[in-house]
Amino acid sequence: MGNIAAFSVRQWQFTLVLFAMLAAMGVSSLLSIPRAEDPSFPIPTVLVVAVLPGADTIDLEKQVTDPLEDAIDSLDDITKLTSRTRDGVAVITVEFDWSADAERKYDQVVREVNAIRPTLPAGLVRLEVKKFNTALTNFMQVALVGDGVSALELRKRADDLRDIIDRVPGVWESEIWGEERTEVRVAIDAGRLAELRLPVTAVADALKAEGAAVPLGALHAGERRFTVKTEGDFDTLDDIANTVVRAADGRVVRVRDVAEVTWAADEANHIARFSGKRAVFITANQKPGQNIFDLKKATYQALDAFERTLPPNIQLERGFDQSENVAKRLSTLFRDFAIALGLVLVTLIPLGLRASLVVMLAIPLSLAIGVTVLHFTGFTLNQLSIAGFVLSLGLLVDDSIVVTENIARHLRMGKSREEAAIEGTRQIAVAVLGCTATLLLAFLPLMFLPEGSGKFIKSLPVSVLATVAASLFVALTMIPFLAARILSRHEDPEGNKALQWVMGAIHAVYRPVLHRALERPGVTVLIASLLFVGSIALVPRIGFSLFPPADIPQFLIEIDLPDGAPLAETDKAVRFVEEQVKQMPDVRFVMANAGHGNPRIYYNISPREDDPTHGAIFVGLTQWKGKQSTAELDKLRTRLAAYPGAQIIVRVFENGPPIEAPIAVRILGPELPVLKELAAKVTAIIEGTAGSRDVVNPLRLDRTDLDLGIDLDKAGVLGVPAGAVDRAVRLSLSGEAVATYRESDGDDYPVTLRLPMEGRHELDVLADIRVPGAAGAVPLSAISDPHFITGPARIDRFNRERAVTITAFTATGFNTDRVTRAIGEQLSALALPPGYRLMTGGEAESRSRSFAGLSGAILVAMFGIMAVLILEFRSFATTAVVAGVIPLGIIGGMVALFVTGYTLSFTAVIGFIALIGIEIKNSILLVDFTTQLRRAGTPLKAAIEEAGEVRFLPVLLTSVTAIGGLLPLALGGSGLYSPLAAVIIGGLISSTVLSRLVTPAMYLLLAPKEVD
Structure with a gap:
């Protein structure tokens, strides 16, 4: 290691060019990395x-x-x-x-x-x-709003806009949602068909045959070959109306004789509105590796150009824009980064101006290398990777501080700058390498966490690993080079005034306390052990969680009516919710959907497929105001609960992988009636548990249907073919696209055969339906006996077994883990019939899988760190002394979570893993120097006291810089990374204070009497 430092100092031209190149690559990567x-x-x-x-x-x-x-x-x-x-x-x-x-x-x-x-x-x-x-996930959702505009014109405008957006470089796909589809409707006159004894299927078959483009063979003319075929798609409405249905007894029956052919709007299955006005939504998602800001600029330029072509009665409304959320997150994190940088600078004052300058130069160089690695490994600059860089800020200067402080100490001993740079680096290099290796080993397993949680946070450990590894390289190469040219040759042996004051305080306060702790080392270790046990006792009160809400200024409202409800009733409920949302402050846009979920605008939520009983409203606010916005949503929930007969759920977006709901209980078993009975009992338990809200039981209500009651014997006697009844009824009630109509501009429209829209779902329409038979059309009434039946609204299955899942959300102010445990305690007393069982889903299921992966990561990190320590110290006893610092950090971490009100979440556990590496890194500095002093002949107790005093400053500085770097994250209020920062800050405070006494006491108790 000393040779590397010597090469960097003596071959300074090469060192300078190398780091200039790395800095340039970092700037280039920062400008081009996708955001x-x-x-x-x-x-x-x-x-x-x-x-x-x-x-x-x-x-x-x-x-x-x-x-x-x-x-x-x-x-x-x-x-x-x-x-x-x-x-x-x-x-x-x-x-x-x-x-x-x-x-x-x-x-x-x-x-x-x-x-x-x-x-x-x-x-x-x-x-x-x-x-x-x-x-x-869509990065954009805009709306075309038309007042008095035909569905055909609005759809054509939407088609044009979709084509324009599709051509924007970087756009993967653009889609249209909520358009009123236009069709050529062949509206059957059921009475006329009855007079002519024609089944509706005869009309469908005639149109299918006439509208099909069928190759008939080929003809040769000289050296040319021609394919013979009939024309396929219809070109005019008259072509459709003149299609022959039947020709018998000299009489020709055409489509126009039994149906009306017109342009019409298809039956609506997705109604979309923008801020209360009928609209069509257009969304776009991006290709991988794109910069969201560049993409937004190009897309909005296309939107501006398109908007100028619109008539006055069509407006283009810009709704959701993901780049706004990205910009806000990144600006907040960059602000935190700047604040952290300033705090780190303040903590370096005791080193002196020149030494602080040397250390500060390590920050941009390490970050430049880290950003370059992040870019070339295919990651984006997102909230997790930036949080990783902010976290690294307090860690990457550790090596540089230790090396610079040791070089300055050698300068105060009277050595030349070059000699002090080389010797000071050589003396500390092995310890620095061991320290950084332990820190890297703490984060390395996080890269390989299983499940979606591991994929979600992977960019965080990558950014930390890349930056911290770069800081080690910088500390052993660039720092000696800079120190040899920037630090003063005539360092005051006592240091600057700030250093003198700190060292004086250490000597006056710390040295006597350490001396007393070493007189009774067993008592010192026992007190620390009791504090550790007390901190573990806080875990039940802290509680567990997985990932927090996303804190973005959008939320989603989902509306579900009982199965069998028509789309009109769903739309009525959606309109009621829209009116209630308008009463909220800071509402920017309201995008309402009836009959379909809102397009996908958040990565872990997918829209519900076509469902006439479902509605969704996507609401955008001008800004998210934390507790104030949460309180407004609670008021909204109260108002929405007044709507009868609908399940209305207000959802905020959550970080992490997708889950069905925070609380979910799954019942598995073969028989639907038993499942329904058990689901009712489980639902009652969940609804009666404090902290639960929006409980959904999909089997709460049965569905009522009309069974045609087909008499198969009669149908067989009359020669009705198998499946003919189903097709005839489906044609009459649901309609069927039987051909294609092509306009001159090349647009295709379906030719749909169905009964007239008005009244076609009334019961008496069944009397007009005829099905094909051996002797002609047979009235449906001749072979059927319609009657109402009840059945399950839906059937869910889990791993091939019938199941029902009861879901719920957690009320504001309650912890999901505690509510789930309270529900579980009551469910344990529920008697289940043979063949039926309960399973816990939701956040508890996802958390158990994710935390199981974290447990493996902790074990790998611990064994890896132990291996490094044993390799460095070649002693199990000394390794135990170094590792004994781990419980000391857990004390402060647990207290920090308890005081701040954060739960033991996935990111909080990651904070504990990072804390282990940082603590051991500081502990190595103390134990390694103690061992060096003993090798030089210093007695055991004297070596412990001297090492504790000499190494107090670098350990204090590295801890304070880490705390300063993390303080903006901890105070930022983010539910995602504030718990992580709080754990590390609390752990570093307790570890820094307690380890100054506990580690020396453990060394005195466990260290070997002789050293090599």
Whole structure:
């Protein structure tokens, strides 16, 4: 190590050029590294959506859900296979192990679904496989609002805007939401069909045959070959109306004889509004590796140009803009960084002006190298990576402080600058290397944490590791070079006035206290042990959590009506919520959706698929005011609770991987009636537990349906083909796209056959439906006996078993862990029938998996650190002395969490892991110097006291700089990284104070009497 320092000092030209290059690379990386709000990582989860109109829940489970699950379940690495089946729609979620390749697993699911597709019911109108990826979160959601504008014109404008946005460099995909789809409607006259004894399927088949482009063969003319085919798509409405349905007995029946052909708006299944006005939403997501600010600039330039082409009655409203959240987060963190830099500078005053300048130059160089590594490893500059750099700020100067302070000490001994730089670095190099190695080993396992939590925070340890490793390199190369040229040759042996005052205080106060502690070392260690036990006793009162709310100025309101409710009723509830939201202060925009979830605008929340009973409102505020905004949301919840017959949940966005809800209890068993009964009991327990709110029981209400009661014997006698009844009824009630109409501009529109919109869902319409039979059309009433039946609103499955999950959220002021434990205590007394069992989901399930990974990381870090210590000291006893500092930091960390009110969250545990490395790093400095003094012949007790006094200043400075660097993070109020900073600050305070007495006492008790 001394050779490296000697080379850097003597070959100073090379050292200067090397670090100039590294600084330039750092600046270049900082300017070009992508910026994002949150980390981007693939989620190994695949969604399969199947839509079979008219199918009831139980039939759909049997015909679609079960076969799909059976095919998918053969794949490897599946950790959870869940499904939700309701009237006409089945959604299957496949979660793979986080170590699996997300893209490869998606391809495997697509392969299995395609393989089984031919065996599924022919009436499936949609079978789609979707992937999850945080990078596909929309960075923008705008709205086109039209007053008195036709649906066709608004859709064309939206199509134009989507095409424009798609062409912006860096945009992955743009989508349209909530448009009123335009169709060519063939509205059946059921009475006329009855007169002509024609089934509705005859009209559908005629239009399908006429509208199909079918190759008929080929003709050769000389050396040319021509394909012969009939024209396919319809070009005019008259072509459709003139299509022949039947020609018999000299009479031709055309479509116009039994139906009206017109332009019409499709039945709405997604109603969108912007601040109360009917709208169409357009969203865009970005390609990986893009800079959100550059992308916003290019996209908004395109929006501005498009807006200038709009007529006065269409407005382009800019709603959600992710770059605003990113800018606010980054500006806050950069502000914290600047404050931390100033605090670190203040803590270096005892070193003197020149020494402080040497140490301060290590900061930009280390950070430049760290940013370069972050960029070239493919990470973005997001809230986690910047928090890592802020955390590093208090750590990266440690090595430079220790080296600079030791060089200055050698200068005060009368050595030349070059000799002091080389000898001072050589003396401390091994200890510095060991110290930094322990710190790196504390953070290294965090890079390999399993589950989504590990993926979410990965950029934090990468930024810390890169920056701290760079600081070691800088401390052993650049610092000796700078010290040899900047530090004064004539250092005052007593140091500057600040140093004299600090050293005087250490000698006057610390030395006598240390002397007394060494007189009774066993008592000293016992007192520290009791304090440690007392701090552990605080854990139940502190509580556990996973990740905190995101603290962004947006929130989501989800509205659910009972199954079977029409879209009009859902929209009525959505309008009520909109009116209540308008009463809130600081509302910037309100984006309402009825019949569909809001487009995905946060990485861990996906929109609900088409569902007429569901609504979602995305609300943007001018700013998030912490407790004040939280109180406003509580008031809003109270007002929304007054709406009858709807489940309305106000959700703030949460950090971390996706979870179903903070509180979730899953009941598994074979029979739906038993599951419903048990779900009611569990729901009562959760609702009766203090701290729970918005409890959702999906089996609370049954669904009422109309069973046609088909008489299969009669149908067989009359020659009604299998499946003909289903198709005829579906055509009449739901409609069917039977052909395509192509306009001159190239746009395609579906030709949809259905009964007239008005009154087509009334019961008496069934009397007009006819189905094909052997002797002609057969009235549906001749083979059916309609009657009402009740059945499950939906069927959920968990790993191929029927299940029901009761979810809930935590009320303001309550800890999720405590509420979950209170619910669990009551559930333990619930008697379950044979074959039924309970499982805990939600945050508790995710936390247990994430904390299990953290436990492994802690073990790896501990064993790695122990290995380094044993390698350095070659003594188990000395290693135990160094490691004995760990409980001392835990004392302060626990007290800090208790005082600040933070829970033992995922990031707080990471703070404890980091604290272990920092503590041991400081402890090594003391123990290593004590051993050096003993090797020089100093008696044991005298060596302990001298080392404690000499090493007090560098340990104090490194601790204070770390505290100063972390103080802005701790005081910033962020639920994500403030607990981490609080743990480290509290731990460093207790460790710095107690270890000055406890570590010497342990050394006196355990250290070998002889040293090599």
